[in-house]
Amino acid sequence: MSSRRSFLRATSLAPFLSLAPSQPPATLIKPPRLRPGDTVGLICPAAPAYSQETVKIAQESLQALGFQTKLGPHIYDRYGYLAGRDADRVSDIHAFFNDRSVKAIVAIHGGWGCARLLPLLDYDLIQRNPKILMGYSDVTALLLGIYAKTGLVTVHGPVGSATFNAYTVDWFKRVLMEGETVTMKNPTEKGDNLTQTQDRITTIKPGLARGRLVGGNLTVLSHLVGSPYLPDWRNTILFLEDTHEDIYRVDRMLTQLKLAGILTQLAGFVFGKCSDCGPGSGGYGSLTLDDVLTEHIIPLDKPAFSGAMIGHIRDKFTVPLGIDTEIDATAGTIRLLESAVT
Structure with a gap:
């Protein structure tokens, strides 16, 4: 009887015990600040870039800030509502973290699909090559997952398709270029x-x-x-x-x-x-x-x-x-x- 009670107690707790614990605090890693002339890599980690004009506007906005831009090799891929297969979207992220000429990685937009990439990411590669990763909405999955796994400071900020108006640009510059404690x-x-x-x-x-x-x-x-x-x-x-x-x-x-x-x-x-x-x-x-x-x-x-x-x-x-x-x-x-x- 006691063994049956123990079994029932264990099975009743099983759903809670199976929940993965939150990651313990990692050593905080800060990315280098952005400087004029730096290259920003643009990716689509979730929804496709349906419009080439949207990508062009993102490039022109960043170029107006004094940056060069580089497009992920799979940025125009499409697999249904995703910007290509999971492995290809991950490969763009890995390529930019491994590319020493790229100083920041910015998502064109969100949508859905970033969480699918979390088990496929090479967190050791990311930790060895810290750089700014920025976006919001569905990109939250990458921001949280990479921060939790590596300790890298990630950035909830404008995506490439966002409006880079004076207000948004001011906070972007102060936080990521000037390094202010705003x-x-x-x-x-x-x-x-x-x-x-x-x-x-x-x-x-x-x-x-x-x-x-x-x-x-x-x-x-x-x-x-x-x-x-x-x-x-x-x-x-x-x-x-x-x-x-x-x-x-x-x-x-x-x-x-x-x-x-x-x-x-x-x-x-x-x-x-x-x-x-x-x-x-x-x-x-x-x-x-x-x-x-x-x-x-x-x-x-x-x-x-x-x-x-x-x-x-x-x-x-x-x-x-x-x-x-x-x-x-x-x-x-x-x-x-x-x-x-x-």
Whole structure:
């Protein structure tokens, strides 16, 4: 009877024991800063480059910043909704990490497919050849997986197809070229209104918090739970963003992070923008995004705010993963305590 109880106890715990633990903190590796004249490699690690014009605009934007560009050999490949076969997309990443002339690697866009590459990556090669890897949305899988496995600081920032306007370029330059310990703060312009109506900060829980800055797209991050491609969450500042998600889905994904024990380990929390995340078919019967964030985050009793310029938006911060950071949830600021690059 006792052996039967032991068996039942073991099998009841099996789903939890099978979850891969978060990666222990690796020695932080900072990539060299970008300098005028450097070469930036452009890749499509997820969705295809349907338009040659999109790639051309990405090249011209980076060239206007003073860089040279190099296209991944498989950048125009297509395999259904993917930019070619997994092995070929990985080979472009490996080729650029192994190419000493390439100083940064930037994704043209996201889509879906980066998580498929995580088991195929040569993490030793990446660790031996540290350089900037930048993107957002589905690229979150690469940013988190490579950071967790190698300790390399990766960058949640504009993809090649993003709008390289003055606001976005300013943060890009300050973080990745000048190596500043910036304080990221939303615009405060009122225009001709009596008060600010755009890009406002909402304080969820006031206060200061310090920790390693880690995060990205909520959908992608939540789908990596249980894999070995997430970092240790202890004493981290988690930042999240998303787009085109019904509120109940945001609720579902935050619930998953809570059930996995991630939220309780945080030092602080920042939610950026959730673009086009309305109540959907729930209509007036739906919770709001504010409702969901309040319900999940307030009980943590950790400094937290929402509305940061992070996400599928025109004006965006350049946010490095793994850097010691302080947030002020009352002021709505993110202050890097060290440079993201060498």
